[in-house]
Amino acid sequence: MNQQDAEKNNKAGDEPAVVSRRKFLAAGATVVGATVARAVLPPGSEAADPSGRPQADAPTVPEDPTKVPGTPPGPYGERSTFERATRLASSSHSLTPHQDLDGIITPSSLHFERHHNGVPLIDPARHRLLIHGLVERPLLFTMEDLRRFPSVSRLAFIECSGNSAGEWKAPGGHTAQKTNGLFSTSEWTGVPLKILLREVGAKREAAWMLAEGSDAAAVTRSIPLAEAVEEALLCYAQNGEALRPEQGYPLRLLLPGWEGNTSIKWLRRLKLGTAPFMTREETSHYTDLMPNGTARQFTLVMEAKSLITSPSGGQQVQPGFIEIRGLAWSGRGRVTGVEVSTDGGHFWTPATLQEPVLPKCTTAFRFGWRWAGEETILQSRCTDESGYVQPTRQALLAVRGSNSYYHYNAIQSWKVARDGRVSNVHL
Numbered sequence: 001m002n003q004q005d006a007e008k009n010n011k012a013g014d015e016p017a018v019v020s021r022r023k024f025l026a027a028g029a030t031v032v033g034a035t036v037a038r039a040v041l042p043p044g045s046e047a048a049d050p051s052g053r054p055q056a057d058a059p060t061v062p063e064d065p066t067k068v069p070g071t072p073p074g075p076y077g078e079r080s081t082f083e084r085a086t087r088l089a090s091s092s093h094s095l096t097p098h099q100d101l102d103g104i105i106t107p108s109s110l111h112f113e114r115h116h117n118g119v120p121l122i123d124p125a126r127h128r129l130l131i132h133g134l135v136e137r138p139l140l141f142t143m144e145d146l147r148r149f150p151s152v153s154r155l156a157f158i159e160c161s162g163n164s165a166g167e168w169k170a171p172g173g174h175t176a177q178k179t180n181g182l183f184s185t186s187e188w189t190g191v192p193l194k195i196l197l198r199e200v201g202a203k204r205e206a207a208w209m210l211a212e213g214s215d216a217a218a219v220t221r222s223i224p225l226a227e228a229v230e231e232a233l234l235c236y237a238q239n240g241e242a243l244r245p246e247q248g249y250p251l252r253l254l255l256p257g258w259e260g261n262t263s264i265k266w267l268r269r270l271k272l273g274t275a276p277f278m279t280r281e282e283t284s285h286y287t288d289l290m291p292n293g294t295a296r297q298f299t300l301v302m303e304a305k306s307l308i309t310s311p312s313g314g315q316q317v318q319p320g321f322i323e324i325r326g327l328a329w330s331g332r333g334r335v336t337g338v339e340v341s342t343d344g345g346h347f348w349t350p351a352t353l354q355e356p357v358l359p360k361c362t363t364a365f366r367f368g369w370r371w372a373g374e375e376t377i378l379q380s381r382c383t384d385e386s387g388y389v390q391p392t393r394q395a396l397l398a399v400r401g402s403n404s405y406y407h408y409n410a411i412q413s414w415k416v417a418r419d420g421r422v423s424n425v426h427l
């Protein structure tokens with residue numbers, strides 16, 4: 001089936017209709033409230049009576065709770081006090097609750113954090129960025145200087161290379177947050193690195209760049225310039241406002257599609273050189289232990305991956321129509337397709353991709369499904385513009401062995417039990 005056919009097939013699921021209680025019962029679903037429909041018609045069913053004529057059991061207008069004066073506007077918005085989506089936090093990281101979110105942008109307050117020695121408090125008026133090494137003119141920039149350069153905004157995900165690390169051995173996470181919480185998406189705004197390299201007069205021989213953060217850990221990374229230079233952004237803003245302190249306020253490097261650890265936060269220094277800066281004093285090291293005992297290093301690109309966020313681990317579904325929703329992303333470019341399997345990987349059907357579909361950014365997908373109440377396994381599989389297809393767990397383990405920690409991107413399997421409970425399993 002091609003993408004268009006799949007979209008047609010999914011159409012019914014794209015247009016949920018409010019249904020009368022009678023129709024709802026006829027559809028064979030479970031009724032939870034007396035007059036409140038908790039589900040939509042299954043795909044292919046006729047819509048509710050469009051004539052608008054009152055029906056015997058037509059719902060009445062509920063009491064309007066808004067007749068009391070509301071709260072006046074304040075200087076900075078808050079979410080509804082009824083909303084509960086939260087990050088799970090430890091001393092070194094926090095996880096985005098993907099199962100509670102919609103769309104591709106992670107609210108800034110729910111963006112995951114990963115830091116090696118806490119979040120520093122930095123006064124932007126005193127912050128400086130030094131660019132030196134193999135340059136004609138070493139320069140020190142203030143935040144004000146940086147904001148004067150031509151700017152770029154783009155949407156991009158950041159994924160920690162340790163995202164899903166708990167899945168190498170056994171099903172580690174019970175929820176989408178636990179399995180994939182070290183991954184988030186924002187709109188980032190800043191100055192292209194290329195412009196600043198021109199400003200300092202980067203020398204021809206400069207092939208590597210050391211980026212250093214201003215946190216207590218002074219995290220540094222060696223970055224190959226040839227691949228980084230086109231897209232690297234020095235960001236001061238995220239989702240329309242200044243970066244959050246946790247995301248590197250007032251300045252961070254963003255390397256779209258690469259391991260999160262290369263996107264140095266609280267950025268204070270860039271040093272250009274001919275070779276990687278490799279001494280322990282200079283940089284932190286990330287390696288992947290391979291089955292033959294060797295280690296691979298500078299595996300910078302985050303490979304294609306996808307995740308069904310709803311229904312996902314810890315949730316419970318009802319029989320009838322279910323819109324399967326999820327996220328797909330690839331560090332190599334655009335997502336070109338996502339397929340969904342509702343039978344543990346035997347049959348795969350293309351899901352509908354939600355626009356926008358942007359390179360090195362998260363793409364949302366959805367897929368209309370009718371669950372009859374049997375035990376089954378839900379999976380999604382992503383393909384990117386390089387032709388790379390997200391591997392099964394078995395295929396990934398065959399290549400990487402099970403001694404790895406970073407770069408786990410296997411297909412996620414969610415088991416739906418007969419009682420509707422969803423859990424993380426490994427096939």
Ligand SMILES: Nc1nc2c(c(=O)[nH]1)N[C@H]1C(S)=C(S)[C@@H](COP(=O)(O)O)O[C@H]1N2
Pocket residue numbers: 111112113114115116117158159160161212213214215217218219246247248259260261262263264265266
């Ligand atoms: N200065 C500094 N930059 C850093 C880190 C850090 O600890 N210090 N952690 C890195 C890691 S491992 C990741 S995955 C990303 C996480 O970015 P986020 O906290 O904005 O989600 O920041 C990277 N940049």
Ligand SMILES: [Mo]
Pocket residue numbers: 114159160161162260261
């Ligand atoms: Mo990371």
